[in-house]
Amino acid sequence: MARITIREFHDDDLDAVVRLWWEARTSSEQPVYSLAEVTASCREDHAVVAVRDERVVGAAVGRAAHAQGWIVFFGVSEESRSENVSGALLDAIERKMAPLGLSTLSVLASEGTRLDQLTENGFQLRNNLRYLERQMPVQRREIELLKDLGGRILPRHLWEGVAGMRREKALLEERLVAPLAQPDLADRYGVVPPRAVMLFGPPGTGKTTFAKAVASRLDWPFVEVFPSRLGDGAGSVAASLRSVFERIDELEHGVVFIDEVEEIASKRSDPPTPTQGVTNELLKIVADFRDREGMLLICATNFVRGLDAAFMRHGRFDYVLPIGLPDAEAREAIWRRYVPSEIAAGVDFPELVRRSEGLTPADIEYAARRASQDGLARALKGGRGGSESPAELGTADYLAALEVTRATVSDEQQESFLEDIETIARL
Known part of the structure; x- marks a missing residue:
């Protein structure tokens, strides 16, 4: 069976969207908006479609009103519902509408509508009107900043996509995700949400994958800082590092990831090496980062023994977690x-x-x-x-x-x- 792709709506897709609307109409999932409203929004507002073998098998149509985004129509053909097309469509329409400065994306659903396609993709049921919404992970003022930093919003379900590795996932869920996602619950038990963690393990074992999965699970922006791209030389790397983190500090939430952190956190020596100033700067940044709420720094290394001893002391990183070969x-x-x-x-x-x-x-x-x-x-x-x-x-x-x-x-x-x-x- 051919792969399903998501793309923007074309005028030639209108007949297919009409077909999907009528399929929903003849089932228990009565569309809230009329066919005329849906077709008008396809042409004048925002729409994306899911396509297999040049045939449209799903569509999401949206419109914006001030800071509120509304899903005017959302439908997936019956034979494609088992392939997580719903999540891809909803993420695509959200990305398309995000530059409008929306704070929420909302859905009105009629009685009889299958809500699992929505609730499994971040929407929450509100009161007896069956009103669902999900928060936009990035607000309008942060979009350009995130773009400048090279950050992005990762697709949902990355966490579920990490199969196996139950012990590692359980550790990350318990130590990182739960306290950050449910701070009130953590506070009841006296648990302080983590601010910085170190992942270590052999190369290629999935440390980056786990870092991205944590960001996806929290629904926070993901910003990767590349040590090799900082500054033009050893003397300017420390200043570049500080500048990057000053900009990151403007985000409301975020997972910041530094891979191969040993490049800027290696053991200091006497006499000092040219990179020692960078190590000192990173130590200060970690200390400052710990004062921020709603942010998580994840560092990863293949050579944990090569890190400066100061990074391994209590008070720098809340946890030092091993990520090994796949089970x-x-x-x-x-x-x-x-x-x-x-x-x-x-x-x-x-x-x-x-x-x-x-x-x-x-x-x-x-x-x-x-x-x-x-x-x-x-x-x-x-x-x-x-x-x-x-x-x-x-x-x-x-x-x-x-x-x-x-x-x-x-x-x-x-x-x-x-x-x-x-x-x-x-x-």
Whole structure:
């Protein structure tokens, strides 16, 4: 089955939107707005559509009134509802309307409307009128600032997309997400919401993925600070770092992420190195950052032993959390993400999971893509191009690709990581 894509509404899509409106009309989900209002908003306001094989299978139509955004029509064909098209459409219409300076995005739903497509995507039910709304994660005044910082609003459901890794997710949910998302509940138990955390582990184990998932879970903007892009030389890096964080301080909420933080937080020495001033500046920034509410700093490193000792002291980072290689459940989810659905039933996933132990998510992705590429090359050489399913691609091809896939994490690195969990981790 072809992939569904989301794009802006074109005039040629109007008949398809009308069809979706009538499908809703003949079901229990009576549209609140008339067909005339919906078609007018398609042309004059804001609309996006979901398309598969050039056929529109979903649509979201919106209009704005002052700081309030309204979903005039939202519909997904019955056969596409199981593919999370709803979340993608709602996120797309929100992004399209965000520059208008909206504070909320609201929906009026008739009796009989399936609300799960809305409530599962951030909308909350308000009173007996079945009125739903969700807060816009970024207010108008912050949009340009976020753009200048290179930040963005991440899609919802990234948290659910991190399959397996139950222990790591449970730690992050309990230590980070819950206190920040429910500060009143945290206060009842005397829990101070975290301000800064350190993620450590071998390269390629998904530290960035977890940081993004936390931002998605909180529905906060995500801003990544790249050490390699700060300043033109060692002397200006500290000033650039301070300037970036002064601008970040203007955001109401945000998850700030610094990957490979060891580049600007390495052990200081005597005599001082040219980068020692940057390390000193970052220590001050972390201290200042801890005074802010509604913000979370996440740093990640592949070499936690190389960090300056001052970063590991209590009072700098609330938690020092290990992120290791994917467990069996996570490895299976990664394989299923890249194996074509047409052949998945015939693939021995337990064997792939067993044979990929010790590999990072990136390693598994490489093996899966290599097998697919080799299968495509064979089909082209054999003159079997076109729309046929990849029937000749199977378990043996993925196992062959694994044979030539080098593991990113060596046995020595894994042993060092396990030692660091015992001596450095702070859970």
